[in-house]
Amino acid sequence: MRVSNLLRARALGKPTTRSKVRNRLAGLGATALLFATLGVAPAHAVEALVVLPIKLLDTSGEPTDQAAQHAERLVRLADGLATDLTRAGLYRATRLPADLLRRACPSEDGACLLKAARARGADVIFIGVVHKSSTLILQLWARVVDARTGRDLFSRDLNFRGDTDEAWHRAAAFLLSQIRDGGLEDR
Incomplete structure (x- = not known):
């Protein structure tokens, strides 16, 4: 645009090519600043997952009482799973403490477990059982089940070798990768 035409356009209050470009750049800059400040929301909201206390079925017949070690490992497994699922951005995961669950559901039937987890805000529920056969x-x-319907969304049966802290840790890491990479069935 020539200088005389530019001056005439400005005097008449008409937008010029330069002012249009400047306005667009300002708009893009404001949008970028907004996204940088607020962050971009995910395409879908992260669901609330409640991790129920993980149970142990020990049919190994070992003479040594390992109840205390197993209780610790079960709590660490549940805590670690909740923490890792949240950290990975897959869920807003929390644990339902065993004492609260015992009070809410003494018989631990399925309908009661679903109700107790929903009362804690669950969209989905993690249920785990470790079987020690030797x-x-x-x-x-x-x-992982839908808290409303009880329908399985994710199901794995994983074997691991060794009843040590390291073996349990590796099993937990593998389970996390299965949940992360396996995806849940569409509801």
């Missing part, structure tokens, strides 16, 4: 062989049954 010193070396353990199996972890893991389910």
